[in-house]
Amino acid sequence: MELSNSQLLQEIIRIQGVASDESRIKSFIKDYVLKHQGYWKSKPHIIDGTGFQDALILVFGNPRTAVYAHMDTIGYSVGYENELIRVGGPKNIDGTILVGNDSHGVVEGELMIFENEYNQQRLQLSCERAVDRGTLLSFKPHFKETKEYVQSPYLDNRLGVYVALQLAETMENGAIVFSTYEEHGGNSVGACAKYLMNNYEVFQALICDITWVTSGVVHKGGVAISMRDSMLPRRKYLNKILKIANDSGIKFQLEVESAGGSDGSVLQKSDLPIDWCFIGAPEDNVHTPAEKVYKKDIESMIELYRVLMDQL
Template sequence: MDVLLKEILEIKSVSGDESKISSFLLDFILKRRSSWKVSPEIYSGEEFHDNILLVFGKPKTAAFAHMDTVGFTSRYENQLVPVGGPEIGDGVWLQGSDQVGPIRCMAYEKDGNIFHDFPRGIQRGTLLSFEQRIISDNEMLQAAYLDNRLGMYALLKACEDLTDGIIVFSTYEEHGGGAMPFLVRFIYENWGIKNGLVADVTWITDGIHFNKGPVVSLRDSFIPRKKFLERILETADASGVPYQMEVEAHGGSDGREIQLSPYPIDWCFIGIAEENPHTPYEKASLADLADMIKLYRYLMQNL
């Protein structure tokens, strides 16, 4: 497995606490951008909170990948409050730290609430996330937080030979959004961007399978504009990269924030399918990941 992917899988970033992964990405980008085909302008810092925008050449298309993950916030009387929609199962370990020290505990449900079994009280507001255990061979990858480390990784790889486009690493996607409105405004008002691609993770279902390529979502709980979808599919066909088409009634992504914005930006979710979402055992195909990178490289240059 690629060292970069392993490194970003190990960094905790529950929604609202993305500063560590943002700092890692920024450091990586500053070190690597001189070796990329085009060295991008970088927009980051306190005025962008923990979000990062990379602007290459004369962009027409922006691609978005969120940096945050699901997790838990400690409350009172050993209670935990979910951040996003984490799934709790038997034998699931959580990790974090407060001012007293490191924390490793299990979560369990009782009477409709979630509790931890740590032997002492955890300071209020402490964020906990799934303990990471990465299992990989030449075909499959299993770990916590493939959602959305795989989207981030795919866009970082696409940066290597991107000449024109905008790459956005966003925050807060797992817990109601919040960063996208000002990011969308910034890229539209400064570069007139009208094409948006969302690099995220979807699910294996009865119609979506491993090793069949990345997934182009024709709809989830929101519906992209059909005229734009037709352009996406035509361009994807021209790329020669295998892909799957998804139709779902539920779920969402940063595409929701683009559609609800006051700006005329088309969007489409294009991501990788996984099993066991929002658990420590998310599982995806490495071949699908490789094809997702190829497809993004082609779409960013040819839409």
């Protein structure tokens, strides 16, 4: 099967947006919305600017539920003498190609891992020159699509952003929040949720993100509905989602984990009475340059989100 609008996904992946530096991906999404909204079922109200940093909210009709898709990625900061410091939780793989830009132009180099006698790692960028301190680097884009899978850096969560934009095409009532900083502590979700609660009485959230392949969550099992990670969604809300999913006939699987977090974690830790649930396709090779997702699981993710936004 062909992934619908594969070109859009590739474009989103190519734009650098390491946590704290989401302005370029935010601008791309906003420009995309302005260019394509005339072909959508409903034209959204666009909310951004002062008070929202680089986050972006789309409001359609009379929303009851908001979809949260984080725009940022993991990566590295350049420290002293080309030392590398992790942003979020990238998997350190010797020889990984990292890219970015500093005051001298394009940066491209190789991640090198050194270990001392105490098995402590030091990460170093092998590059032709010294790179400006504080420069943010990310995995070099390399997109691959086969008959069954897509494989690329940053399917987490550029694939969630892609799903949200596919959802926007047919949405009549709802909100989409493109959030920031999710990979490095969380940031904009609380402000966006408070805005939607105060101005539109939105008390429900769906976390449009990509989860992990584990012993209990597999490729080809359909989109995963997370019953818990390190946090616990409210059971009454979760049960409502599960009933809609069961009645829909869309293929899905249940996730029950003891660790991990998302924009949903930020909502649960806030003082806002917002119900949330994480729903996303599973990927293998998490936080590496070769993240891998089964394409039919992506399709089931899009289908389930459309049903939930209509019925929740």
